[in-house]
Amino acid sequence: MGELPEAFLVQILSLLEAQDAVKSSVLSKRWRYLWSSIYNFHFNDRNYNPVENFVSFVDHVLTHSTCSKINKFQLDIHNREWDIDSKISQWFSFAVDKKVEHVVLDDFIHLLKNPLTNCLYLCTLLEDDDIVRLLSGCPAFETMKLSFCVGCHRLDMASSNLKSLNLHSHYHLPLAGYGSLEIFAPHLQHLHISGELLRLKCRLVNVSSLVTASLIFTISCIPDSWDEDDIKEDSCHDYHQVFRNLVLDYLQKLSSVTELIIGTWLAETLFMMNLEGVMLPEFRCKCLTLKLFVTEYNLYGIASLLQASPLLEEKNESKDPPQVFN
């Protein structure tokens, strides 16, 4: 490692949590000031008590930083009793001044007042207003990634220039029963929904500018849930009706996208619709990608989607390529 140029050592230190990076200063003379060039800042409070130690540590790291541009700024603060909101705001300002690219937060978005320009990852409990407030403060925002967020029922992105939304596994409260999430984002161009939505009905209210859409999430049917004994077999039908309406609505809202990626859940619902002779709206999609194991169940669903897409130029299949496709 002695031979490795300093730029590489800084790259490696930047991938560590801040505490490990700073600890490297005591390795040898060569390492003493290397950490001050790190461009990712990942602070975790788990080794700090009392709060003053954590605050002193973060302040120390940020005041000694020599990097001109921050790539990633991540705060993992688990101690909810700490009253350090003003400090956190100050740290955010520092990150924004250093043109931070990615902010990763599991809370404290209410403290993000400075306009961020690029990308935000959130993994938090969200209130409906949080997103509106956040976006109105950050009009230049381009990408937002919400991962394992809990709570909010409406993503209102009407006023922003947000181009890309990435939603991975979103939960509603309470976890039992169906919840709903409405996406209202008329300027959005790229929408990617993946992971597990439990029983969340995610509705696209207005996504009229979308160019690419990727719907590879899964919604559980009630009988899939833990309280399986209480559910009568025939109640399944009602939930499937909910699925069908949801998918039909997706297809209508997405009829103008040029690139569509669909996953297993959607293909299977299409199959159910196919069985019942539901007519699909016409699709202007040019590129369709399937991210699923093709089975005899979803094959017909895909076929009906293909029939509804006269402009299709390219089709990509994933995982298990189908044998028959007539």
Add this chain to the structure above:
Amino acid sequence: MVKLKSNDDKEFEVEEAAVIQSEMIKNMIEDGCATSVIPLPNIDSKTLIKVIEYLNKHINMGKAAETGEEDDLKEFDEQFVNMGWEELFDVIMAANYLNIHELMELCCQSAADRLKNKSVRAVREMLKITNDLTEEEEQEIINDAPWAFEGPEIDDTVN
């Protein structure tokens, strides 16, 4: 096929689709400078074999991401970085020279994962760093940022 020559004069044939994951070689090919053998004076054959193994596995990376082979690639990557420190640094240097961004990231991440939460003593031993700081200097550094050296979860094992 593109021919690469290591600094110990061994030649390797690599498919163009694989080798253009190296930005450097891609540019050479585009500029018409890759007509015969491409000499790589900074890379020995042992390291080059590793790099080629990576390139061959990662052909059409984009495609793999679309076709659900990500898990397969992930497993390969995990196995791939399972190497000693010295070898890892050789691959980092080679990946940097050849400008293979993903490989560089993979190897640096592996280095960081190995250093995570380690004690100062363990890091010195792993990276074969000779401590040239006096005891006073060392104490001074610790006093500067005592909070960085705290914590119950610090790991003293070497890997």
